[in-house]
Amino acid sequence: MNTREIIRDFITTEMLHQPLETPLRDDAPLVESGIIDSMGVMTLLSFLENTFSIQVSGEDLMPENFSSIETIATLVERYIR
Amino acid sequence: MDFSFTPEQTAMRKTIVEFARRELNPGLEERYRLGVFPHDLWEKCAQMRLLALPFPEEYGGDGFDFLTTVAVYHALGYACKDSGLVHALTTQIICGIQIWLFGNEAQKATFLPELASGEAIYAQAITEPGSGSDAFAMRTTATHQEGGYVLNGSKTMITNAPVANRVLVFAVTDAAKKSFGGISCFLVQAGSAGFSAGKPMEKMGLRTLANGELFFEACFIPNSGLIGREGQGAMMFSEAMEWERTLIPACLLGELERILEEAVKYARERHAFGQPIGEFQAVSHKIARMKLNAELGALCLYSAAALKNRRKRAALETSVAKLFISESLKQAALDAVQLRGGYGYMTEYEVERELRDSIAATLYSGTSEMQLNILAKLAGL
Ligand SMILES: Cc1cc2nc3c(=O)[nH]c(=O)nc-3n(C[C@H](O)[C@H](O)[C@H](O)COP(=O)(O)OP(=O)(O)OC[C@H]3O[C@@H](n4cnc5c(N)ncnc54)[C@H](O)[C@@H]3O)c2cc1C
Numbered sequence: 001m002n003t004r005e006i007i008r009d010f011i012t013t014e015m016l017h018q019p020l021e022t023p024l025r026d027d028a029p030l031v032e033s034g035i036i037d038s039m040g041v042m043t044l045l046s047f048l049e050n051t052f053s054i055q056v057s058g059e060d061l062m063p064e065n066f067s068s069i070e071t072i073a074t075l076v077e078r079y080i081r
Numbered sequence: 082m083d084f085s086f087t088p089e090q091t092a093m094r095k096t097i098v099e100f101a102r103r104e105l106n107p108g109l110e111e112r113y114r115l116g117v118f119p120h121d122l123w124e125k126c127a128q129m130r131l132l133a134l135p136f137p138e139e140y141g142g143d144g145f146d147f148l149t150t151v152a153v154y155h156a157l158g159y160a161c162k163d164s165g166l167v168h169a170l171t172t173q174i175i176c177g178i179q180i181w182l183f184g185n186e187a188q189k190a191t192f193l194p195e196l197a198s199g200e201a202i203y204a205q206a207i208t209e210p211g212s213g214s215d216a217f218a219m220r221t222t223a224t225h226q227e228g229g230y231v232l233n234g235s236k237t238m239i240t241n242a243p244v245a246n247r248v249l250v251f252a253v254t255d256a257a258k259k260s261f262g263g264i265s266c267f268l269v270q271a272g273s274a275g276f277s278a279g280k281p282m283e284k285m286g287l288r289t290l291a292n293g294e295l296f297f298e299a300c301f302i303p304n305s306g307l308i309g310r311e312g313q314g315a316m317m318f319s320e321a322m323e324w325e326r327t328l329i330p331a332c333l334l335g336e337l338e339r340i341l342e343e344a345v346k347y348a349r350e351r352h353a354f355g356q357p358i359g360e361f362q363a364v365s366h367k368i369a370r371m372k373l374n375a376e377l378g379a380l381c382l383y384s385a386a387a388l389k390n391r392r393k394r395a396a397l398e399t400s401v402a403k404l405f406i407s408e409s410l411k412q413a414a415l416d417a418v419q420l421r422g423g424y425g426y427m428t429e430y431e432v433e434r435e436l437r438d439s440i441a442a443t444l445y446s447g448t449s450e451m452q453l454n455i456l457a458k459l460a461g462l
Contacts, residue, residue, distance in 0.1 A: 014461070038315035038316060039458060043459065046393075049393065062313055063312055063313075
């Protein structure tokens with residue numbers, strides 16, 4: 001699985017807790033739709049940091065970095081590089 | 082995982098225990114009765130470098146890791162009977178951690194040295210008259226104005242508020258985004274126009290801790306007072322809670338261990354029906370429960386602290402530590418009163434004070450019910 005698929009899989013199974021008829025799109029809004037909130041983002045961060053062996057620093061803890069699968073993947077890839 | 086203390090941590094803990102017994106405990110009964118914040122003891126703690134422990138030396142700190150800070154505060158909670166003072170100190174550290182993790186270079190260089198030296202007292206203000214557990218339903222607003230923001234609203238029950246020189250204030254900067262992206266954190270300095278603090282609120286316990294209201298009436302904060310970036314407040318808060326829910330339980334666990342130790346001593350010495358009361362199973366099981374909770378509490382605490390020490394996320398572990406240790410402490414304090422019989426109810430024997438102090442621990446930093454909500458969510462609900 002690539003970064004986007006890993007993130008999509010986690011959000012779908014661990015945050016939505018239900019299979020979707022159509023998979024979440026990379027640009028689907030996660031914050032506005034309430035899929036990710038201030039509590040959920042900490043769970044997601046924990047997953048990202050453990051899965052990709054990264055440590056997201058304070059300045060990157062910005063809502064816009066978690067607004068879609070695309071922005072999350074971009075953030076992760078910046079740390080992996 | 083090895084949770085044993087290093088020789089340096091052991092030595093520091095011993096020093097703090099001796100310091101607390103010698104310098105912080107005498108006169109507590111009177112201070113508690115009067116309900117005043119002990120500025121002189123704050124000063125002594127600052128001189129012991131208790132406020133400097135985790136911060137880098139370049140910002141006036143002593144550069145110890147977080148695990149060492151937790152180990153030292155665990156010892157402080159054990160030896161210092163003035164739980165209000167201990168809570169005031171932990172609040173200062175948590176404010177410092179937020180500035181350290183989220184502040185810009187200028188803010189760290191300006192504010193951390195005065196925080197670590199104890200010269201300025203800090204508070205963090207989230208709770209409002211209409212929103213506590215539902216923290217992000219806050220109504221205090223920060224609206225843009227040329228060169229900064231204007232704060233309007235009020236906060237309540239804020240630790241250190243009546244004595245604080247600086248306050249980290251969380252306010253709504255974008256009502257549409259509200260809880261995620263709509264809240265920001267500002268550093269407000271005492272004496273700023275439009276900013277005022279109320280009198281200390283009378284409390285059932287922690288009477289040397291100063292809690293109070295804060296009022297913001299068209300209070301202008303320059304852009305340099307924004308901590309982190311606009312909209313980062315909720316994430317800062319969640320992150321800060323993980324550190325807080327480790328450092329505070331460290332002190333609470335120490336208190337629990339002291340209550341246990343004193344309960345054992347009493348149960349051995351007090352006789353009824355021709356034998357020490359500790360030989361009655363009804364009494365010994367209360368003590369066994371305290372011991373069990375102290376042992377489990379230590380595991381919870383240090384697994385959370387080890388994660389935060391490595392800057393890992395620990396929402397689950399810190400919530401578990403906060404919930405388990407605070408509830409265990411409250412139960413231990415209640416049992417300690419009961420096993421002393423009528424003496425437990427008398428002020429002179431101190432356990433009634435410990436019971437009153439312990440109740441607060443299940444309320445601040447997220448009530449026990451809110452911790453359970455977090456755990457339910459993390460369990461997959
Ligand atoms: C000693 C002390 C120090 C404090 N220091 C600070 C400080 O420094 N800064 C600060 O900002 N605040 C501080 N507070 C305030 C504290 O954080 C709040 O009191 C706490 O968050 C609870 O909010 P509340 O009092 O408004 O209660 P409410 O939120 O009104 O809750 C009332 C009751 O309802 C329950 N409840 C609410 N929502 C739910 C839910 N969703 N599910 C289940 N139960 C629920 C609560 O658990 C509680 O039992 C302090 C409080 C105390 C006692």
